[in-house]
Amino acid sequence: MAVKKTEAATKLIVRVESGTKPNGTPNYKDRSFANVRQALTDAEVYSLGAKLGALQELPVRGVKRQDASTLVDE
DSSP, X not given: OOEEEEEEEEEEEEEXXXXXXXXXXXXXXXXXXXXXXXXXXXXXXXXXXXXXXXXXXXXXXXXXXXXXXXXXXX
């Protein structure tokens, strides 16, 4: 049984700090950007996330890349 992996989608997620919880720990929100080109390197995705993060009013606390794939039995 051979399984083939097909890249389906890539999403860029910029995590921002949106405030503080009652116990004093930071509260975070994720800003998602879908349909990112799958061919981009991790460095290019990070650079894009940093540029988008600079447009946010809230402080950026992280940049994530989320790749989704479809697996098919051949």
